[in-house]
Every structure is written in structure tokens, then in C-alpha cells.
Amino acid sequence: xxxxxxxxxxxxxxxxxxRDRALRWAELVTTPLLPADYLDLVxxxxxxxxxxxRIEAVLPETRDAATVVIRPGADWxxxxxxxxxxxxxxxxxxxxxxAYSITSDLGRTDGCFTVTVKAIPGGKVSNHLVRRxxxxxxxxxxxxxxxxxxxxxxxxxxxxxxxxxxxTPVMGMLRNHPELTDVxxxxxxxxxxxxxxxxxxxxxxxxxxxxxxxxHTDTAGVLxxxxxxxxxxxxxxxATWACGPVGMLEALEEHWAAAGIADRLYTERFRPTVxxxxxxxxxxxxxxxxxxxxxxxxxxxxxxxxxxxxxxxxCRMGICYGCVLPLREGAVRDLRTGxxxxxxxxxxVLVQTCISAAAGACDIDH
Amino acid sequence: MTVLQxxxxxxxxxxxxxxxxxxxxxxxxxxxxxxxxxxxxDARYIRTxxxxxxxxxxxSRAVLLASGFAPAWVVGxxxxxxxxxxxxxxxxHNILHGQWDWMRDPKIHSTTWEWDMASPAEQWxxxxxxxxHTYTNVIGKDNDLGYGIMRVDxxxxxxxxxxxxxxxxxxxxxxxxxxxxxxxLELGAVIAKKQTGDPEFRRRAKQVLxxxxxxxxxxxxxxxxxxxxxxxxxLTANFVANVVRNLWSNSVILCGHFPEGVExxxxxxxxxxxxxxxxxxxxxxxxxxxxxxxxxxxxxxxxHQIEHHLFPDLPSNRYAEIAxxxxxxxxRYGLNYHTAPLPQQVGSAWHKIIRLSLPNGWLENxxxxxxPTQVVKLWKMTTGKPRVRRALxxxxxxxxxx
Numbered sequence: 001x002x003x004x005x006x007x008x009x010x011x012x013x014x015x016x017x018x019r020d021r022a023l024r025w026a027e028l029v030t031t032p033l034l035p036a037d038y039l040d041l042v043x044x045x046x047x048x049x050x051x052x053x054r055i056e057a058v059l060p061e062t063r064d065a066a067t068v069v070i071r072p073g074a075d076w077x078x079x080x081x082x083x084x085x086x087x088x089x090x091x092x093x094x095x096x097x098x099a100y101s102i103t104s105d106l107g108r109t110d111g112c113f114t115v116t117v118k119a120i121p122g123g124k125v126s127n128h129l130v131r132r133x134x135x136x137x138x139x140x141x142x143x144x145x146x147x148x149x150x151x152x153x154x155x156x157x158x159x160x161x162x163x164x165x166x167x168t169p170v171m172g173m174l175r176n177h178p179e180l181t182d183v184x185x186x187x188x189x190x191x192x193x194x195x196x197x198x199x200x201x202x203x204x205x206x207x208x209x210x211x212x213x214x215x216h217t218d219t220a221g222v223l224x225x226x227x228x229x230x231x232x233x234x235x236x237x238x239a240t241w242a243c244g245p246v247g248m249l250e251a252l253e254e255h256w257a258a259a260g261i262a263d264r265l266y267t268e269r270f271r272p273t274v275x276x277x278x279x280x281x282x283x284x285x286x287x288x289x290x291x292x293x294x295x296x297x298x299x300x301x302x303x304x305x306x307x308x309x310x311x312x313x314x315c316r317m318g319i320c321y322g323c324v325l326p327l328r329e330g331a332v333r334d335l336r337t338g339x340x341x342x343x344x345x346x347x348x349v350l351v352q353t354c355i356s357a358a359a360g361a362c363d364i365d366h
Numbered sequence: 367m368t369v370l371q372x373x374x375x376x377x378x379x380x381x382x383x384x385x386x387x388x389x390x391x392x393x394x395x396x397x398x399x400x401x402x403x404x405x406x407x408d409a410r411y412i413r414t415x416x417x418x419x420x421x422x423x424x425x426s427r428a429v430l431l432a433s434g435f436a437p438a439w440v441v442g443x444x445x446x447x448x449x450x451x452x453x454x455x456x457x458x459h460n461i462l463h464g465q466w467d468w469m470r471d472p473k474i475h476s477t478t479w480e481w482d483m484a485s486p487a488e489q490w491x492x493x494x495x496x497x498x499h500t501y502t503n504v505i506g507k508d509n510d511l512g513y514g515i516m517r518v519d520x521x522x523x524x525x526x527x528x529x530x531x532x533x534x535x536x537x538x539x540x541x542x543x544x545x546x547x548x549x550x551l552e553l554g555a556v557i558a559k560k561q562t563g564d565p566e567f568r569r570r571a572k573q574v575l576x577x578x579x580x581x582x583x584x585x586x587x588x589x590x591x592x593x594x595x596x597x598x599x600x601l602t603a604n605f606v607a608n609v610v611r612n613l614w615s616n617s618v619i620l621c622g623h624f625p626e627g628v629e630x631x632x633x634x635x636x637x638x639x640x641x642x643x644x645x646x647x648x649x650x651x652x653x654x655x656x657x658x659x660x661x662x663x664x665x666x667x668x669x670h671q672i673e674h675h676l677f678p679d680l681p682s683n684r685y686a687e688i689a690x691x692x693x694x695x696x697x698r699y700g701l702n703y704h705t706a707p708l709p710q711q712v713g714s715a716w717h718k719i720i721r722l723s724l725p726n727g728w729l730e731n732x733x734x735x736x737x738p739t740q741v742v743k744l745w746k747m748t749t750g751k752p753r754v755r756r757a758l759x760x761x762x763x764x765x766x767x768x
Contacts, residue, residue, distance in 0.1 A: 028588050041421070093469055
């Protein structure tokens with residue numbers, strides 16, 4: 001248990017047991033609905049409800065980024081700076097889940113937290129959040145999660161390398177860890193106006209809390225790993241956190257590995273790298289009865305959701321194992337590695353549906 | 367009426383196989399148009415209906431706590447009846463069809479929904495979605511036609527037992543939810559085949575009994591108890607609300623496939639049926655109810671039975687919008703778009719139930735003048751030997767022909 005998660009007081013479990021018992025009795029009155037179905041009408045953010053949040057405000061940051069202020073339900077547990085939260089929001093009537101880094105100060109007194117979203121071209125959810133979301137909207141939440149955080153033993157010297165919306169988890173850390181005194185931030189964005197939190201970062205630099213290196217890629221081009229090493233001569237002495245496009249992260253990983261300091265680099269990615277695609281196939285969900293045609297580049301999770309199947313899901317990038325289902329027969333391909341997993345009839349090989357595509361016909365137990 | 371294939375004036379004789387294929391194509395396009403435009407306003411619609419239902423139900427149940435006071439009983443019973451009708455028709459039936467699965471909301475999804483009804487959602491989905499919607503109006507395949515206990519077609523031989531058909535149809539209507547539960551269990555067939563010991567059947571029967579237990583406990587024990595001194599009056603209010611809901615849903619369902627003029631089909635006609643032919647069967651095997659917006663909502667938009675049977679998984683709030691296009695398609699291909707107001711459709715369905723409870727031709731041949739002789743003949747057919755019955759049946763047929 002980390003210091004940031006409060007230990008439940010001894011009185012709470014007793015109260016909770018009492019509440020659960022009362023709800024079980026209430027179910028006799030409400031069947032076939034649940035007491036929660038009625039309670040949700042009046043208090044969707046109450047303790048014991050499915051975890052939700054209410055959007056209190058959407059504050060523009062740049063021309064295509066905004067900070068979304070969310071009041072979480074009573075059961076929300078405080079996050080660790082650098083973590084992300086999965087948010088389920090209805091876009092054109094369809095529930096969609098995405099992960100966003102939490103950017104707010106843990107010391108906020110209003111009980112809200114914030115995520116900062118950059119609208120990506122063609123991105124259904126990000127555009128909806130940045131441009132069309134009204135305050136008052138109820139969203140679904142998961143508890144904050146993720147390992148892109150500072151260790152208990154704070155590094156004496158830190159380097160953050162970010163690009164675009166990759167600044168968001170780092171902003172979460174900078175706002176909450178004033179104890180970091182020797183910080184270099186190398187951040188890339190197309191122009192000075194595109195730098196999310198630009199004013200705040202420049203203020204931190206002016207105060208001397210961080211050394212800020214802004215790279216405006218429209219005019220100055222993209223920084224490669226070697227250029228960063230040149231900009232930060234004491235790089236080997238620093239613990240480094242990097243967040244940005246997959247290409248950038250891979251280049252950094254390569255460079256750090258070559259320098260023999262791979263263990264000093266922590267990276268965060270929001271999307272799996274699709275490496276290998278192949279022939280798709282027919283996916284059958286044995287219990288649900290749905291059968292669909294999926295191509296070899298689409299994760300089974302996405303294809304199934306598209307067909308209206310309710311699927312378990314989590315991080316959507318192959319990390320959390322929240323989406324695993326047994327493959328009873330057939331073959332699936334791991335989109336990150338190309339590795340094919342096969343199951344003979346009667347098997348129950350657990351596969352991650354968020355990063356697995358059909359590789360021929362397959363039967364999934366769901 | 368007789369199965370379409372045996373009719374002398376076959377209503378689809380004028381259609382070529384190409385026509386039927388074109389009809390299928392047009393319908394696929396109409397369907398795609400709705401699928402492509404499903405969105406936020408549809409989602410808002412179903413959530414509003416669910417919200418309204420819950421509030422009406424809560425309000426009515428609260429009023430019924432004082433059901434000993436007569437006006438409270440009346441208001442509460444009306445409210446609860448409306449709530450139960452909304453819950454079964456526009457909400458339950460349509461969610462269980464998967465009409466709202468596209469929203470990916472686990473709270474409004476065909477795989478998670480349970481309804482205020484004796485039959486467990488799981489079993490109803492099988493008998494309704496898989497059997498009735500696939501084999502619509504195919505005699506011997508679609509048990510929704512008379513639920514296996516009624517004479518629904520002239521070609522089914524008449525026996526005196528069927529004279530009771532109007533009565534038991536009415537009793538079935540009053541306790542419709544239990545009839546549906548028994549029917550989803552295929553109780554009749556299981557008993558007839560002496561398969562009540564089958565473990566699968568026992569598992570499902572247990573499920574039904576558990577569901578009925580919860581339902582009965584809620585309406586006839588818990589809520590009356592909560593009303594304290596008004597125990598009995600709340601119990602009667604809940605009973606009346608259930609019967610009203612049952613009669614209403616039974617009427618709507620009768621209107622969908624049973625009015626005079628709706629076609630039925632023979633088993634072998636659906637062998638190797640194409641998509642277009644399947645559509646055509648749905649078009650001719652369903653009947654609509656015309657009326658106000660409130661009526662459409664209370665029937666769960668099954669008043670657009672034709673549209674529903676063509677596209678069972680499209681959101682119900684969109685049927686009204688596509689109805690004119692469908693009607694136009696019927697007209698262009700010279701087909702009969704069967705629609706009439708509710709009283710007329712209910713009357714027509716009951717007329718058919720009564721007509722088929724009697725020997726073929728009897729009702730048509732009976733006038734005020736020949737009533738006494740016809741009644742004597744009916745008595746003879748009912749009590750006489752099969753030979754007598756056959757002779758009299760032939761006589762009725764001859765009378766009808768003349």
C-alpha cells in the first residue's frame with residue numbers, strides 16, 4: 001500500500017456491510033431492477049455506485065487541447081502523480097473508453113481532478129472531449145492506474161523528455177513534486193502556441209524550478225536522441241521519464257540501451273505499436289452467439305465492440321490484462337510482435353483481445 | 367385464411383424472382399440508412415423512456431402505500447399499469463432484441479437486461495428472437511401462432527375441443543406472462559413427450575420458478591407488507607396492474623400477426639429461402655396498428671410490426687421514420703400493407719380466434735335466420751361420431767361455396 005492511498009478507517013467496513021445488507025433487502029422490493037438503478041437517478045456519484053464522474057468544466061489550453069475538470073464519485077481513490085485514468089464517455093451515443101493522464105494537483109480542495117486532452121485528427125473521443133463536451137456530463141471512470149510515477153526515493157536529478165500531449169503525465173508530476181529541485185524538461189511541440197501548459201512551464205523555468213528546453217518542430221525540426229544528449233550533457237546521471245509518440249520513445253530506448261543506462265529510462269505510451277498484421281478471419285463468440293468477420297489489423301476487442309458485443313476491456317494497449325478471454329479454437333496474432341497463438345478444440349488459451357487480431361477462424365469463450 | 371402457398375389468389379404471384387431480390391436490396395439500404403445515423407438523440411430517447419418508467423413506477427408504488435384510500439388506489443393502479451406496460455414493451459422487449467446494444471452501455475444491453483415478467487430474459491430471447499423472428503408465421507415452426515394451443519389455420523383439422531378456444535385465449539391473455547413463460551419452456555411439448563425428467567429442462571424450469579418467485583414476492587408480499595394496513599388493497603392494485611399489462615401486451619401481439627388477412631406459410635416454403643424471400647415473408651406476415659404517438663410508445667412500437675419484423679434490431683424509435691418508405695415499397699410492388707386502428711385489429715384478431723374455434727365455414731354460413739339449424743348441426747358435429755362430423759363439414763363447405 002502506498003502512502004497516497006488512505007487506509008480505510010475501522011468504522012467504514014462495518015458501515016459498508018450494513019449498507020450492502022440493506023441493499024440486498026431493498027432488492028426484494030425493486031426486482032428485477034436493482035436498488036442502484038433507482039439510486040442512480042438521484043445520486044450517480046454516491047459511495048457504492050459504479051465509479052463515475054461529472055465533468056465540471058472544460059478549460060481550453062491551446063487551439064486543440066483542453067483540461068477537463070472531473071468531480072469523481074465518492075469511491076474514487078487519490079492517484080499517484082503520473083498515473084492515468086480510463087474514462088468512458090458516450091460519443092454519438094456510443095460508450096467509448098480512453099486513457100488520459102491526470103494533470104491536477106493532489107492538493108485541490110474542490111475534490112476534483114483534471115485530465116488534459118489533445119484533440120488528435122480523426123480522434124472521436126479526444127475531439128468530443130475538447131470541443132463538444134458540456135459541463136454536467138456524467139462519465140464512467142476506472143480508478144487511476146499506471147506505473148509512470150516517481151519512485152518513493154526521489155531522484156536527485158531528473159530529465160523529462162516529452163512531445164505533444166506527452167507533457168500531461170509529466171505536468172502531473174511537476175505540479176505535485178516541488179521537492180524535485182534539479183529538473184530538465186525537453187519538450188517538443190509544433191509551435192510555441194501549441195505547447196500545452198506553455199505559460200505555466202515557462203513560469204516554472206523563470207522561477208528556476210526547472211530547466212526548460214522547448215523545441216518548436218515546425219521551424220526547428222524534430223530532436224533526435226543524440227541532440228538531446230548534447231543538450232543535456234549530464235544525461236547519464238539523470239533518471240529519465242519520456243512520454244510521446246511511439247517513434248520517439250523507441251529512438252530514446254535504443255539510445256539509452258546503447259549507452260548502457262536503459263534501466264534509468266521510464267517510458268509511457270498510450271497506444272500499442274502495431275507491428276505485424278496478416279489475414280483476418282471469422283471470430284465466433286461461443287456463449288454470446290455473435291459471429292463476425294475481422295480483418296488481420298483490427299484488435300478482436302475493437303471488432304467485437306463494433307458488432308455490439310459487450311467486452312471486458314482495460315488499458316487497450318496490452319498491459320493490464322483486463323480484456324483476456326479464453327481462445328477455445330483457432331488462431332490469433334499479437335499485433336505488437338506478430339506472434340501467433342493457436343488453440344486446439346477444448347483448449348482455453350487466455351488471449352489479450354485488445355492487442356490480438358484474428359489469424360484465421362477462431363472461437364472465443366464469451 | 368389458408369397458407370399462402372395454397373391460396374387460389376396468391377398475393378405474390380405477380381412478383382418475379384428479380385422483383386423479390388430488388389425488394390431485398392431496397393430494404394437493406396433502408397436498414398443501412400438507419401444504422402449509419404444512429405446516434406446521440408436515439409440514446410437520449412431510450413434513456414428518457416427508462417427514466418420516465420422508473421419515476422412513474424416509484425411514484426405509483428409510493429401512492430399505493432396509501433391504497434386503502436380509494437383515489438390513491440385508482441391513481442396508483444393506473445400509474446403502475448402504465449409503468450409495467452412501458453417496461454415490458456418499449457423498454458424490455460426492445461432492449462432484449464439488441465436494439466440498443468450499439469450504445470455499448472452495459473446497463474442497457476441485451477445480454478445484461480432482466481425484465482418485469484415471469485419469463486427469464488434468457489429463455490424469452492431464445493424462443494422469441496431465434497424462433498419466432500426466424501420462422502415468422504410458418505405453420506408448425508412458429509409457435510407464436512397460437513402458442514401451440516390454438517387452431518390458427520383452416521387446414522388444421524377441427525375437433526370439438528377447439529370450441530373452448532375463445533375462453534382459454536381470454537384466460538391466456540389475462541395471465542399472459544405465465545403463458546409466455548410456459549411457452550418459452552416448451553412446457554406443452556415437454557409434457558407431451560414425457561421429457562420432464564430431462565436435466566436441461568429441469569434446470570430451465572428451476573430458473574423460471576425462481577424468477578416467478580421473485581416477481582410474486584415483490585408484487586404480492588413485499589409491497590403489500592410495506593403498505594401496512596393497506597396490505598390487501600395494494601395486493602389487488604398490483605394484481606390489477608399485472609392483468610392490465612398482460613391484456614395489453616397480449617392484444618398488441620395478437621394485432622401483430624393474427625388479424626384476418628395476414629398471411630401464413632407452409633414449412634417447405636422456407637427451404638433455401640433467400641434474403642429477399644425472408645423479407646417478403648415478414649412483410650406479408652405482419653400487421654401494423656395506426657394511431658397516436660402515445661399508442662406507438664405504449665405498444666413498444668410494435669404498432670410498427672411490419673417494420674419491426676423486417677428489422678428487429680433497429681432502435682424502435684426509428685420505425686415511425688422508415689414506415690412511409692416501407693409503405694411506398696409495398697405499393698410499388700403491389701403488396702398489401704396491413705394497417706388499421708387498434709380496436710379494429712384487436713376485433714379482427716378475436717374474430718379469427720372465434721371463427722377458427724368453429725368448424726370451417728360454420729361462422730360464415732350462419733345468419734340470424736338459420737341460426738337454430740346451424741346450432742343443431744354444430745351440436746351434432748360436437749357430439750357425433752367422426753363420420754357424422756365429416757359429412758356435416760362437407761355440407762358446410764358446400765354451403766360456403768354456394
